[in-house]
Amino acid sequence: MVTPRRxxxxxxxxxxxxxxPDLTVVDPAGLHPHAELEGVRIALDAALDPDDAVDASHAEIFSSELSGLRAARVAARGARLRETRLTEPDVTVLDAPASDWRDAEVLGGRFGSADLHDGELRRVSLVGVRLRYLNLRAARLADVVLRDCVVDELDLVEASAERVALPGSRVGRLDLQHARLVDVDLRGCDIEEVVGPRWLAGAVVDSAQLMSLAPALATAVGLRVVG
Incomplete structure (x- = not known):
């Protein structure tokens, strides 16, 4: 008798x-292209008009906090963030392809769209963040948590995601086409629509989620359900 494998x-x-650590408060002007910031706190809520644009392309931000970042557009292509916290951002467009986030967290706030395609996120958490569109196409994710977040559209096309969880979050549209998933825990996440359900291999769902996904999974494998 063969014993089923658990x-x-x-x-x-x-x-x-x-x-x-203890942070040095610096002027918001210190955030600019190719900036090198370490051990600083920049309070931006009183410094920027909501219609302003911020350019932090290729900046290196280590062991720092950006508080109250309000801007119509933030350009951060190729930026590197290490042990850094963003608190209550309010950004219409975050344009940060090929950026590198490690040991970073975002607490609260909102983004209209956040473009992180072809980027790398390791040991990153988002808590209570509202995003209309989160673009992680072809990104590499390892040890990432979205906790109590609302994401209208989460784009993981061609992404590589390992040890990712979304507890207490709600996702309107999850696009997984050609994604590679390993230990991606979708339990506790309310997902309205999955695009590319055949690419769910490597994810974990609960029984209720499995029932809601059944029609899409059946269509993906060409299964007809009669009666």
């Missing part, structure tokens, strides 16, 4: 809160 346990994301 499914391997899901490896949870290894994400810890960002612990910052």
């Amino acid at each position: 499914p391997a346990a899901v490896r949870p994301p290894a994400v810890e809160p960002v612990l910052l």
